[in-house]
Amino acid sequence: MTMHPTVLSLRGATKRFGGLVAVNALDFDVHENQVLGLIGPNGSGKSTTLNLISGALPATDGEIVLRDRDITRLPPQAIARLGVARTFQLVRLLPSMSVLENVMAGAVFGHRRRWGRAAETHARKMLDRVGMGRKLHLGIGQLTYIDTKRVELARALAGEPRVLLLDEWLAGLNPTELEEGVALIRSLRDDGRTIVLVEHVMDAIRSLCDTCVVMAQGTKIAEGTPEAVLSDREVIRAYLGDDDA
Numbered sequence: 039m040t041m042h043p044t045v046l047s048l049r050g051a052t053k054r055f056g057g058l059v060a061v062n063a064l065d066f067d068v069h070e071n072q073v074l075g076l077i078g079p080n081g082s083g084k085s086t087t088l089n090l091i092s093g094a095l096p097a098t099d100g101e102i103v104l105r106d107r108d109i110t111r112l113p114p115q116a117i118a119r120l121g122v123a124r125t126f127q128l129v130r131l132l133p134s135m136s137v138l139e140n141v142m143a144g145a146v147f148g149h150r151r152r153w154g155r156a157a158e159t160h161a162r163k164m165l166d167r168v169g170m171g172r173k174l175h176l177g178i179g180q181l182t183y184i185d186t187k188r189v190e191l192a193r194a195l196a197g198e199p200r201v202l203l204l205d206e207w208l209a210g211l212n213p214t215e216l217e218e219g220v221a222l223i224r225s226l227r228d229d230g231r232t233i234v235l236v237e238h239v240m241d242a243i244r245s246l247c248d249t250c251v252v253m254a255q256g257t258k259i260a261e262g263t264p265e266a267v268l269s270d271r272e273v274i275r276a277y278l279g280d281d282d283a
């Protein structure tokens with residue numbers, strides 16, 4: 039078995055909102071070229087964890103290390119520049135700009151920054167990669183829902199991140215789109231990207247993740263392969279206690 043170096047580590051990462059402990063002393067490592075699924079019932083702290091990693095929210099306690107760099111107290115732009123890119127649960131694109139311009143923005147502000155022609159060439163390549171190569175000049179308002187998701191993904195990829203965070207990227211897709219979406223994420227996985235994904239779609243988790251970290255009420259309750267964690271008693275109990283189970 040090949041060794042995959044650790045790219046990102048959470049050590050005791052904690053987030054409190056007043057009296058609520060949304061993320062409770064969370065530990066896990068993300069390895070290079072691996073896909074880690076962060077799963078758990080609604081409200082278990084998954085999105086908050088992504089927000090701690092990306093710097094959107096400051097951690098209350100603990101530390102987050104990217105390669106050898108402590109990123110715990112850094113602002114989101116600095117973390118993006120060091121190589122963490124993300125997509126959002128509710129797509130965030132600039133509606134007054136074209137598809138291509140949105141993705142160029144990702145190339146300009148990401149980990150490996152490019153300008154002018156170089157940014158454009160790279161943005162075109164990423165848009166091709168996600169199947170949007172023929173829709174470069176459309177406005178964001180003209181896109182179908184899955185296409186906005188594709189553009190957001192291309193924008194995240196355009197900065198050549200060391201770690202890509204996907205926050206329920208597949209949510210809201212219809213069954214046909216879901217198949218396309220899973221195939222697209224799988225192809226990124228096969229490219230050897232390092233990905234942390236928060237996802238509720240179990241088939242996607244099974245087919246995409248090398249490792250899963252399962253959260254319940256802010257705490258990690260299991261970690262392992264999808265097969266192992268999804269047959270774990272405590273995990274099943276956590277999900278059955280949830281309305282969505």
Ligand SMILES: Nc1ncnc2c1ncn2[C@@H]1O[C@H](COP(=O)(O)OP(=O)(O)OP(=O)(O)O)[C@@H](O)[C@H]1O
Nearest residue numbers: 055058059060078079080081082083084085086087
């Ligand atoms: N900004 C905030 N202020 C106060 N409480 C918050 C805030 N953000 C999240 N929470 C609370 O923290 C807990 C964890 O929420 P979080 O959104 O991280 O869960 P989740 O696992 O991502 O849920 P879902 O699967 O529904 O997206 C919840 O109880 C939520 O209400």
